[in-house]
Amino acid sequence: MTWEEENLVNAAPRWLGDRQIGALGFGCWRLVGNDTQAATRLISSALDLGMTLIDNADVYGLDWGGTAFGESERLLGSVLAQNPTLRDKMVLASKGSILPGVPYVANAAYLNAACDASLQRLQSTHIDLFQIHRPDMFTHPEETAAALDGLVAAGKISMVGVSNYTPAQIHALRGFLQAPLVSLQSQFSVSTLDILRNGTLDLCMETGMTPLAWSPLAGGQIVSGDQQPAALSAALDALAARENVDRAAIALGFILAHPSACVPLIGSQSSARLEAATAALNVCLTRRDIYQLIEASEGVALP
Numbered sequence: 001m002t003w004e005e006e007n008l009v010n011a012a013p014r015w016l017g018d019r020q021i022g023a024l025g026f027g028c029w030r031l032v033g034n035d036t037q038a039a040t041r042l043i044s045s046a047l048d049l050g051m052t053l054i055d056n057a058d059v060y061g062l063d064w065g066g067t068a069f070g071e072s073e074r075l076l077g078s079v080l081a082q083n084p085t086l087r088d089k090m091v092l093a094s095k096g097s098i099l100p101g102v103p104y105v106a107n108a109a110y111l112n113a114a115c116d117a118s119l120q121r122l123q124s125t126h127i128d129l130f131q132i133h134r135p136d137m138f139t140h141p142e143e144t145a146a147a148l149d150g151l152v153a154a155g156k157i158s159m160v161g162v163s164n165y166t167p168a169q170i171h172a173l174r175g176f177l178q179a180p181l182v183s184l185q186s187q188f189s190v191s192t193l194d195i196l197r198n199g200t201l202d203l204c205m206e207t208g209m210t211p212l213a214w215s216p217l218a219g220g221q222i223v224s225g226d227q228q229p230a231a232l233s234a235a236l237d238a239l240a241a242r243e244n245v246d247r248a249a250i251a252l253g254f255i256l257a258h259p260s261a262c263v264p265l266i267g268s269q270s271s272a273r274l275e276a277a278t279a280a281l282n283v284c285l286t287r288r289d290i291y292q293l294i295e296a297s298e299g300v301a302l303p
């Protein structure tokens with residue numbers, strides 16, 4: 001194989017600390033309501049398709065027709081209570097620190113109470129990956145770190161991650177944290193490319209943190225083409241035709257191609273679309289394809 005033919009898409013399982021997870025994860029932001037049976041079908045589909053990281057947050061439930069803080073965790077908790085075998089099949093992730101009206105708090109008292117409340121809603125003895133959802137810039141990282149280490153020591157959480165942190169904020173937290181920081185969740189898609197160049201993905205590769213990409217399809221806009229550059233939609237379509245897949249599979253393949261072994265968090269609430277997303281694991285994207293997508297997304301030729 002020549003360098004030109006090299007397929008950059010990495011479909012292999014990822015390491016999250018000492019746990020292995022599928023290359024695609026499932027996100028619960030849009031998982032709302034109280035239909036436990038439908039939610040069980042969806043979570044089971046995700047797990048069967050290898051999306052073993054199930055990402056939730058205490059604040060999920062206030063959008064997409066949900067009515068309350070904690071609603072998504074509560075629904076997932078009722079799925080787990082009625083189907084206890086599912087718990088061992090997943091790496092259960094949740095987040096705290098966003099509190100509408102504040103809106104960020106990551107001090108010790110709050111994180112301890114938030115974690116207990118999440119455990120109760122999730123009907124679980126522990127959370128596998130607990131993430132600070134957004135940085136609370138007015139809590140010293142030493143306090144946040146001590147709280148997270150305390151939760152690990154208490155057995156309430158197994159691993160620690162962060163979300164929407166800048167590289168500098170990560171450095172500061174890591175400086176005080178005893179537990180390894182295993183993941184960084186950031187907005188990343190073929191139409192939102194900031195973390196390619198702002199040091200975020202570089203820091204993940206330097207430290208071994210697993211990047212988790214939120215809104216990997218830009219909330220569906222990459223598929224619909226809404227508010228997307230026409231050139232990007234055209235470039236995705238050309239590659240989709242060549243690979244015999246849909247736009248979504250190429251867009252997800254783009255994320256899988258980054259050498260940081262990033263995990264796109266799929267947000268669809270449709271089992272059929274979850275299944276279709278796994279086509280991304282089998283697409284071939286060369287370096288030339290990847291840079292062509294970046295140029296189409298940014299609307300300027302790379303120098």
Ligand SMILES: NC(=O)c1ccc[n+]([C@@H]2O[C@H](COP(=O)([O-])OP(=O)(O)OC[C@H]3O[C@@H](n4cnc5c(N)ncnc54)[C@H](OP(=O)(O)O)[C@@H]3O)[C@@H](O)[C@H]2O)c1
Nearest residue numbers: 027028029214215216217218219220223248265267268269
């Ligand atoms: N850390 C953070 O601050 C943060 C912020 C946002 C999200 N997240 C995480 O990232 C996860 C994913 O975010 P997201 O929901 O915005 O992700 P996404 O995968 O970019 O968007 C999902 C949306 O796209 C729609 N969609 C349209 N066509 C689709 C297709 N062919 N395949 C799949 N979906 C299609 C889905 O609709 P259907 O349901 O009808 O398929 C759904 O409404 C969240 O669940 C959450 O875990 C984290």
